């Protein structure tokens with residue numbers, strides 16, 4: 001999990017702590033607790049949010065991505081694609 005709670009998504013979902021059940025939803029953007037822009041989130045499973053890489057189209061845990069803290073957003077492509 002590379003984000004910080006609370007997680008605010010543009011589908012009106014807010015997570016102040018880890019969800020207790022797996023969740024899946026339509027691809028959505030938002031912000032984390034550090035006001036970092038988070039993108040392409042599609043759910044939560046096994047202790048991490050799930051994010052889609054638009055290059056390889058895989059759905060991966062956020063740990064498969066890095067943050068661009070200098071511009072306050074997550075990286076779009078997964079670490080493998082980059």
Ligand SMILES: [Zn+2]
Nearest residue numbers: 053056078081
């Ligand atoms: Zn990728």
